[in-house]
Amino acid sequence: MxxxxxxxxxxxxxxxxxxxxxxxxxxxxxxxxxxxxxxNAATAQKPQVVIDALVRYYHQYNANIHRGIHSLAEEATAAFEATRDTVKEFINARHREEIIFTRGVTEGINLVAATYGRQHIKEGDEIIITGMEHHSNIVPWQLVCEEKKAVLKIIPVDDNGDLVMDDFEKLITPKTKIVSIVHASNSLGTINPVKEIIEIAHRHNIVVLVDGAQSSVHLEIDVQDMDCDFFVISSHKVYGPTGVGVLYGKKELLEAMPPYMGGGEMIKEVTFEKTTYNDLPYKFEAGTPNIADTVAFKAALDFVNETxxxxxxxxxxxxxxxxxxxxxxxxxxxxxxxxxxxxxxxxxxxxxxxxxxxxxxxxxxxxxxxxxxxxxxxxxxxxxxxxxxxxxxxxxxxxxxxxxxxxxxxxxxxxxx
Amino acid sequence: MNAVQTIQETEDEITEEFSLFDTWEDKYEYIIDLGKKLEPLDTKYKIDEYKIKGCQSQVWLIANEKEGRIFFKADSDAVIVKGLVSMLIRVLSGHTPKEILDATLEFIDKIGMKNHLAQTRSNGLLSMVKQMKNYALAYQVKMNG
Missing domain, CATH: 3.90.1150.10 (Aspartate Aminotransferase, domain 1)
Incomplete structure (x- = not known):
């Protein structure tokens, strides 16, 4: 040794x-x-550069984004969108519009469950998760299962804290529509073989969400190589501010999904008869987002990249x-x-x-x-x-x-x- | 068991005992010791009906009324909580509902254990104090009714 x-x-x-x-x-x-x-698995501390970025935003260019034409609005929008580009690189997404800002992993999973889940899950269908999920990757699916009379199935965990992979493929049936798995366990640390799971699931035309709450700070993330359909991140576990997260989704899936929340920003045209929705990623970013923390999140990712x-x-x-x-x-x-x-x-x-x-x-x-x-x-x-x-x-x-x-x-x- | 002294007197007594300790380790060792010595609750009471569920540790609490006084018994699966619970029982048990409801329990702060009653300590102790007072209130209503 x-x-x-x-x-x-x-x-x-x-x-x-x-x-x-x-x-x-x-x-x-x-x-x-x-x-x-x-x-640190609960939340990581913040480096000075992140704190500075947060303070700088409020000191120098606080403005609402995307619609204002004045200078501050332009600066704020540019900073906000720069974080999207950095996230795209950080996880090697194909397109920047595949990066949706959320409040965190919990919201990301709930968003997918409430949109893709409710759209595709029918009575008797099945969703597979693992025995080591955080409650945030259990309860959103239980809500869908309850509403649609669907079934939640569990990949068991062995004594070492590894998934019993032999059981995984046996759980899959033609009724299985979604697999949602944690990349790295928050309580055990286990890194799951997500690539293998995704490969198996895709053979059966099942979409896979990977919960990256614990992995994104420790492991190289390449969503294209992993080939996951959805991937979720919380900024605060990656040395960034609280209250910001990312939902990555494959473009064609996100485009076909209904919106999660209605409001400003997510629309193209509103009349009382009919509303048309905005393009990705804004379709899923209703309302004024958490601009300051999103801006400072970039500083955290840059810091991790530099280190x-x-x-x-x-x-x-x-x-x-x-x-x-x-x-x-x-x-x-x-x-x-x-x-x-x-x-x-x-x-x-x-x-x-x-x-x-x-x-x-x-x-x-x-x-x-x-x-x-x-x-x-x-x-x-x-x-x-x-x-x-x-x-x-x-x-x-x-x-x-x-x-x-x-x-x-x-x-x-x-x-x- | 008769309430030979007032709640305040017992609180003062505990405060004085704790003033003898120099370090936090001494205090906790004493509390741990109290926890270990607390008479275990009969397993038939260790059911959901009597459980005060905290986020991490569990507390079971029962109350009996005898001649206008309330007697508490409790248990926990965590020993420090059990020690704290033991002190609460020492202070409150054997008193009338009114005395229990009026108790300020300031000794917890004086002995430096107030943080265990804070909302952030999800150990069920705060709920336990509330539950003891709830029992007192229920008996008070029953007696007056």
């Missing part, structure tokens, strides 16, 4: 100390201690490996989610200790972890646990911080025994 130490500290292109300086929140203290922020996804990935992988080794060496700790293909999520439980007790004690050591079911109750039921303690790493986390976590876990266990 190559020493994890070397991987973490001596990557030439990647200097974590320099990176940390770019995230102002990392300087703060919590309960008198240096903050150790390991709740280099591959560099970030190598750093996070080393941290994850180190944390898994160190934590599993503590007596009573059991890792949940031990797939060979993982993002930087380390979930664990401690014998005889409720995850919440661990979380409360760790917080007092200044360590921010997430405890609970992570909005994945069905998955927790599958592992027969009330929840886990989850540490999730970002580009700015360090080996020393992992050491703090390991120390904290050890102390917390001692206190709870």
């Amino acid at each position: 190559v020493s994890t130490d070397i991987n973490i500290k001596k990557s030439k292109a990647f200097d974590v100390a320099e990176i940390r300086k770019k995230f102002p929140v990392l300087e703060r203290k919590v309960k008198g201690r240096d903050l150790v922020y390991f709740d 280099g996804k591959e560099n970030i990935r190598r750093h996070e992988e080393a941290l994850t490996k180190y944390a898994m080794e160190q934590l599993s060496a503590i007596e009573g700790v059991r890792l949940i989610g031990t797939s060979k293909h993982k993002t930087s999520v380390v979930s664990f439980i401690v014998d005889g200790a409720h995850p919440q007790d661990m979380g409360i004690l760790l917080d007092n050591y200044g360590i921010a972890v997430r405890t609970g079911h992570h909005c994945c109750q069905p998955l927790m039921n599958r592992f027969e646990i009330p929840g886990t303690v989850r540490a999730s790493f970002a580009m700015y986390n360090t080996k020393e911080e992992v050491d703090e976590l390991v120390k904290g876990v050890g102390k917390a266990i001692k206190m709870l025994k």
Whole structure:
């Protein structure tokens, strides 16, 4: 085994100390201690460039977009649309109009469920999801199933937290219309074989939505290569502002879908008799969007691109490996989610200790972890646990911080025994 | 069990006990210890009817009335919550509905545990206090009716 130490500290292109300086929140203290922020899978901290872009928008060119002819409106529109171009590049979409701005992944999935789903799902049809979905990729489909009397089917998860792929194709029938799967699990870290799933689904003419909430910050995303039909992103997990997300959809699918919300911006012509809808992407962007945060989202993507996804990935992988080794060496700790293909999520439980007790004690050591079911109750039921303690790493986390976590876990266990 | 002292007196007593602790670790160790010592609730009460569902941990609470006083018993699957619950029982159990309804429970703030009652701590403790007061209100209505 190559020493994890070397991987973490001596990557030439990647200097974590320099990176940390770019995230102002990392300087703060919590309960008198240096903050150790390991709740990145919930939301990532923001670099100064993102905060600056947000403030600059309000300082210098706040205006409503797309219709004004004055200079500020033009500048705001240009900045807003520049983010669309950057997103297009970020996920390698074919066309810029395939990029729809939303409030986040949840809205993206709801949009597809409420438009494509309601248009194509008939009584007795089937939708397939996985056993490791976040509630946001379960409930929107349940709503469609309830309305249309359709059936929700689940690809099971094995003990390591991998999908039981042999079962997937068996679940498919001529009634299967949609497959909606998480790219990387928020609670286990498992990276699912989405390309293989899409390939199989397409053989049966089934469209596939990929939930990229957790993957877009860690993995190279190429929607053309992946060949997914829909892909959803939340900006705030990619070091960008909250309240912005992206729905990518293949152009021909988006064009055939009915609008999601009605209002301004999404129309071409309105009379009381008949309204014609605007072209993509505006058909799905009714009302004044979240301009400021969308503009600042570009700064986040540029920042990730400049730092280099591959560099970030190598750093996070080393941290994850180190944390898994160190934590599993503590007596009573059991890792949940031990797939060979993982993002930087380390979930664990401690014998005889409720995850919440661990979380409360760790917080007092200044360590921010997430405890609970992570909005994945069905998955927790599958592992027969009330929840886990989850540490999730970002580009700015360090080996020393992992050491703090390991120390904290050890102390917390001692206190709870 | 008779209410030999007022709610305020018990609150003051707990506040004084906590003033002896120097570090947060000492405080939590004490709370954890209280949690472990809390008499477990009979499993027949650990059902949805008595459950106060928090986001992460669960609390079960039962109340009985005897000679105009309310007696609480509770349990939780998380030990720190159980310790906090144990203190609430010590303070409120054995008092009249009016006394329970009037209780300000300021000791929680004084011992530095107020954050556990905050909305952001979805551990069911806030709901538990509300539920204890609801029981008191229900008994008060019943007694006066």
